[in-house]
Amino acid sequence: MQIGCHGLVWTGSNDPESFEQAVTKTLAAGFDLFEMALFDPETFDVDAAREILAKHPVAVSASMGQSRESDPNSEDPAQVKAGEAKLLKAIDVLEALGSRYFVGALYSELRKFMRPATAKERANAVGVIQTAADRAADAGITLGMEVINRYETNLFNTGRGTLQFLDEVDRPNVGVHLDTYHMNIEESDMAQPVEDCIDRLVYVHIGESHRGYLGSGNVDFDTFFKALVRSGYDGPITFESFSSAVVHKDLSGMLGIWRNLWDDSEDLGAHANAFIRGHLRAAQTIALH
Numbered sequence: 001m002q003i004g005c006h007g008l009v010w011t012g013s014n015d016p017e018s019f020e021q022a023v024t025k026t027l028a029a030g031f032d033l034f035e036m037a038l039f040d041p042e043t044f045d046v047d048a049a050r051e052i053l054a055k056h057p058v059a060v061s062a063s064m065g066q067s068r069e070s071d072p073n074s075e076d077p078a079q080v081k082a083g084e085a086k087l088l089k090a091i092d093v094l095e096a097l098g099s100r101y102f103v104g105a106l107y108s109e110l111r112k113f114m115r116p117a118t119a120k121e122r123a124n125a126v127g128v129i130q131t132a133a134d135r136a137a138d139a140g141i142t143l144g145m146e147v148i149n150r151y152e153t154n155l156f157n158t159g160r161g162t163l164q165f166l167d168e169v170d171r172p173n174v175g176v177h178l179d180t181y182h183m184n185i186e187e188s189d190m191a192q193p194v195e196d197c198i199d200r201l202v203y204v205h206i207g208e209s210h211r212g213y214l215g216s217g218n219v220d221f222d223t224f225f226k227a228l229v230r231s232g233y234d235g236p237i238t239f240e241s242f243s244s245a246v247v248h249k250d251l252s253g254m255l256g257i258w259r260n261l262w263d264d265s266e267d268l269g270a271h272a273n274a275f276i277r278g279h280l281r282a283a284q285t286i287a288l289h
């Protein structure tokens with residue numbers, strides 16, 4: 001089981017200097033996996049990243065949300081095509097880095113929609129994910145459809161809703177990506193979605209209700225980790241946190257990161273690594289008996 005850390009804990013940029021800092025700090029905090037925010041696959045410096053990873057070996061995954069110009073969840077063919085192109089470019093980057101997971105809101109722009117998705121928008125999103133999944137399969141990459149809250153997409157907001165979308169996509173290398181921050185908003189409890197989705201669960205984000213230090217908010221982590229361990233889940237688990245102290249030019253605005261919940265990334269990361277591993281270890285002691 002890999003325990004990882006999202007890049008925005010360390011930096012809001014993917015330039016080589018920031019990438020190296022994020023990788024070394026991820027390792028220093030005790031994590032096994034670095035999840036980069038791959039919003040810029042077209043300009044990402046793959047050669048520099050490969051050199052850095054040769055010096056500091058760590059598993060790499062990526063997450064991303066689509067934008068207004070590249071939205072598969074649209075009736076505009078240009079937006080849909082751009083959304084597909086962005087995914088294919090990102091998969092090229094991830095293949096070159098030996099990544100196995102590409103996750104997030106790959107299927108939709110991250111924003112507040114003012115109405116439900118139309119049948120055509122949904123079909124376009126399904127088609128883009130099918131095309132990306134077929135390319136990802138050639139690269140040995142699994143796609144995780146992150147289940148996000150109603151204020152960030154209108155396609156699906158719960159684990160069960162995501163299973164319906166996966167049925168429409170109908171590709172074996174596409175699965176569910178649960179995030180405790182979003183579950184805390186949309187689900188009835190923190191165990192049922194794990195039980196509902198376990199056969200298709202491929203990736204997990206651990207985030208607190210206010211996106212800050214784990215254990216300082218409302219998320220019922222005890223119930224979640226017990227459900228995760230009881231289910232036998234053994235895929236990646238990644239810590240995700242945001243503060244106005246580390247800003248990404250697009251993502252921080254889309255997610256509404258206006259508050260400064262921490263300044264010390266190193267302390268935050270080490271705390272999260274210990275928190276996640278500690279909760280897993282505690283849950284494992286009762287799952288065995």
Ligand code: MN
Pocket residue numbers: 146179205207240
């Ligand atoms: Mn997330």
